[in-house]
Amino acid sequence: MITPTSAFTKIAGMTAPIRVVQGGTSAGKTYSILHYLILYALKREVLISIVAESIPVLKRGAYKDFQDIIIKMGLYDESKHNMTDRTYQLNKSTFEFFSADDSTKLRGSRRDILFINEANNVTFEAFQELNVRTKQFTFLDYNPSAPFYAQTELIGNDSVDFIIVTYKDNEFLDNKIVSEIESWEEKAKTSEYWANRWKVMGLGQLGIQSGAIYSDWSEIDFLPDEAELLGSGLDFGFTNDPTSLISVYRYNGEIIVDEVVYQKGLLNKQLANLILNSKAKKGIIFADSAEPKSIAELRSYGLNVLPVVKGKDSINNGIQLIQSQHFKVTSRSTNLIKELQNYIWMKDKEGKALNIPIDNYNHGLDALRYLFLMKFNNKSTHFSLKWKR
Numbered sequence: 001m002i003t004p005t006s007a008f009t010k011i012a013g014m015t016a017p018i019r020v021v022q023g024g025t026s027a028g029k030t031y032s033i034l035h036y037l038i039l040y041a042l043k044r045e046v047l048i049s050i051v052a053e054s055i056p057v058l059k060r061g062a063y064k065d066f067q068d069i070i071i072k073m074g075l076y077d078e079s080k081h082n083m084t085d086r087t088y089q090l091n092k093s094t095f096e097f098f099s100a101d102d103s104t105k106l107r108g109s110r111r112d113i114l115f116i117n118e119a120n121n122v123t124f125e126a127f128q129e130l131n132v133r134t135k136q137f138t139f140l141d142y143n144p145s146a147p148f149y150a151q152t153e154l155i156g157n158d159s160v161d162f163i164i165v166t167y168k169d170n171e172f173l174d175n176k177i178v179s180e181i182e183s184w185e186e187k188a189k190t191s192e193y194w195a196n197r198w199k200v201m202g203l204g205q206l207g208i209q210s211g212a213i214y215s216d217w218s219e220i221d222f223l224p225d226e227a228e229l230l231g232s233g234l235d236f237g238f239t240n241d242p243t244s245l246i247s248v249y250r251y252n253g254e255i256i257v258d259e260v261v262y263q264k265g266l267l268n269k270q271l272a273n274l275i276l277n278s279k280a281k282k283g284i285i286f287a288d289s290a291e292p293k294s295i296a297e298l299r300s301y302g303l304n305v306l307p308v309v310k311g312k313d314s315i316n317n318g319i320q321l322i323q324s325q326h327f328k329v330t331s332r333s334t335n336l337i338k339e340l341q342n343y344i345w346m347k348d349k350e351g352k353a354l355n356i357p358i359d360n361y362n363h364g365l366d367a368l369r370y371l372f373l374m375k376f377n378n379k380s381t382h383f384s385l386k387w388k389r
Helices: 006-012 029-042 055-060 062-072 124-131 149-154 175-187 192-202 268-276 292-300 314-323 334-342 363-375
Strands: 018-023 047-052 087-090 093-099 111-116 134-142 160-165 217-220 228-235 243-251 254-263 285-287 305-307 327-330 345-347 353-357
Touching (some): 006 160, 018 149, 029 047, 029 087, 029 134, 055 062, 055 093, 062 093, 134 149, 175 192, 254 334, 254 363, 285 363, 314 363, 334 363
Parallel strands (some): 047 111, 217 327, 285 305
Antiparallel strands (some): 243 254
């Protein structure tokens, strides 16, 4: 048998249709959710879907934990386990395990209960497709390395229960592990890395995305009046993506980035009016060259808009330029800050980082990249990379 932990007790007390479990390392959140679902399924006839971003993540996480639990509970029966399809028949209930990158499963049959493991690595679109086909309730768990749709779309709604669990909610954790985790509290005083690790993994509180592409930045309360406008970048959007205009300034030898426009459904005339009512109108604006008609129309309103010259491997080149020195971001740049916190490198099926950025959380950052490519590259005649005076 398995003795329930405090994490289990807190999870078992959740009753809303959507149940969000945020937690640090070794809190036992995944294990406790699975333990609860197994006990729940024993007394009912339900189909429970366990989902993660990929099959390798499932195999080393929830799928492995599930088997461990039913073995310890004396419930495992090899004849009930379909290893090929990754399903298990428990009395009258069925557990199925699949990845969020399987589009046929996302839009497939309905289920009674859904559990999305490490939900911060599963897209909001995938969550929606799965959740809308779930009859009873949905669990999500994650380490709070950075904000994602749990914070922006779920937590705070009447239909959502939310709890935070930490290693202290796992009473049966080995003392050696407890000592290691608690050592991070002292180390947190020595660097941003350890401060973030203690905050996220120790306390289960929201931090900065692990593996974020841009980490050398900080917030500034406001844009100084004396700041010198260097120019702006513009990324077009409309129905699904926002149009983003980001301005870059220099002040006391430092770079300051400011979000000017971040909005869906803008016509070019509306966009021009927004720019004409901002400081961005006084400087050059480098826009996505894939929209020559929009650039021409904005120029007709008296704005100095030019197409960006992207060149070979412009995405990674632009990223390297932005990474090359610390910059500050105005606190009012809320959408850009969210992108900075969530813009990470893609991972392969084994979870290893690739040298390719995700194609998400990048609308304002693409606009910023256009400006950097044109103003700060080695061929530029406008500025050098040595910004500090």
